[in-house]
Amino acid sequence: MAESFDGDWLSLREPHDAAARAEPLARLLAQRLATARPHLLDLGAGTGSLTRWLAHYIRKPQSWTLADADAELMARAFDEMQEAAWAVGWAATWPGRKALLVHAPAGAWRIEGVLVDLRRAPEGLPLDKVQAVTCSALCDLVSEAWLDRLAEALARHRLPFYAALNVTGRERFTPPHPADALVARGFARDQRRDKGFGGMALGAAAPAAIARAFAARGYAIHRAPSPWAIHRRDGEMAGALAEGHAEAALRWEKRDWRRVLDWRDARRDQAAAGRLAAHVGHEDVLCLPR
Numbered sequence: 104m105a106e107s108f109d110g111d112w113l114s115l116r117e118p119h120d121a122a123a124r125a126e127p128l129a130r131l132l133a134q135r136l137a138t139a140r141p142h143l144l145d146l147g148a149g150t151g152s153l154t155r156w157l158a159h160y161i162r163k164p165q166s167w168t169l170a171d172a173d174a175e176l177m178a179r180a181f182d183e184m185q186e187a188a189w190a191v192g193w194a195a196t197w198p199g200r201k202a203l204l205v206h207a208p209a210g211a212w213r214i215e216g217v218l219v220d221l222r223r224a225p226e227g228l229p230l231d232k233v234q235a236v237t238c239s240a241l242c243d244l245v246s247e248a249w250l251d252r253l254a255e256a257l258a259r260h261r262l263p264f265y266a267a268l269n270v271t272g273r274e275r276f277t278p279p280h281p282a283d284a285l286v287a288r289g290f291a292r293d294q295r296r297d298k299g300f301g302g303m304a305l306g307a308a309a310p311a312a313i314a315r316a317f318a319a320r321g322y323a324i325h326r327a328p329s330p331w332a333i334h335r336r337d338g339e340m341a342g343a344l345a346e347g348h349a350e351a352a353l354r355w356e357k358r359d360w361r362r363v364l365d366w367r368d369a370r371r372d373q374a375a376a377g378r379l380a381a382h383v384g385h386e387d388v389l390c391l392p393r
């Protein structure tokens with residue numbers, strides 16, 4: 104079964120993701136999309152957060168295919184896409200019911216969805232119909248072998264690959280807590296858990312693995328930091344982040360689990376009181392065929 108993600112968590116992180124992604128790489132990708140109406144494929148699209156952000160940089164008509172295994176997240180992606188359009192006064196229509204058309208001033212965005220299990224990728228992906236493949240917060244879930252297979256398929260089609268928000272493992276909660284290292288160790292271990300993509304998940308090794316896989320196939324690699332800076336005023340996000348860390352650490356911590364629970368309770372209180380901040384390292388990677 105595909106690893107499942109909570110739609111509310113994806114919505115909560117969306118503004119932080121948007122603030123974190125490295126704009127220069129988005130602009131560089133947009134410049135490379137030379138066709139009049141480029142078509143992009145967003146892998147593990149979730150609630151469509153990356154599409155909603157990146158589409159603004161491609162200042163012309165464009166098509167998107169959102170690919171995900173989770174039908175609920177996919178339905179939510181289209182609801183949120185419509186709401187985001189209405190919020191800025193743009194029309195969003197369903198001509199023919201197959202795709203959503205967002206009438207952006209610089210040219211319409213045509214958005215369709217495909218329910219697909221990415222574990223079998225590139226099988227089931229419309230690589231011959233698109234001009235770029237994107238993803239956000241996906242590559243830390245996959246294995247090195249999966250990434251290699253994807254890179255091979257994309258290289259065959261000479262397609263750019265843009266992978267945003269890959270964790271780097273460099274993270275810090277503030278104020279410090281005596282169990283920080285214990286929780287961080289369990290969390291990092293959980294990130295390497297097999298998520299069904301054919302082996303150990305890349306976790307914090309993802310940015311280097313992406314660069315390696317595509318450089319080996321002659322791509323030019325662009326990397327840029329895209330950390331989350333979670334401020335004390337972002338109590339809900341800081342609290343949810345800490346809950347996720349504790350839950351992951353508890354999966355592995357058989358001996359010191361009480362210390363993890365104490366850490367979680369302390370972090371809950373701090374988040375509720377507006378006293379918890381966090382810095383989470385990410386890196387965006389853009390791979391361009393030469």
Ligand SMILES: C[S@@+](CC[C@H](N)C(=O)[O-])C[C@H]1O[C@@H](n2cnc3c(N)ncnc32)[C@H](O)[C@@H]1O
Binds near residue numbers: 105113120150152172
């Ligand atoms: C961390 S979420 C990122 C979602 C979105 N890209 C974002 O940045 O908000 C990972 C996404 O990958 C999807 N996913 C995980 N395993 C999958 C699989 N085997 N096949 C298809 N999608 C999968 C999940 O459903 C989820 O939407």
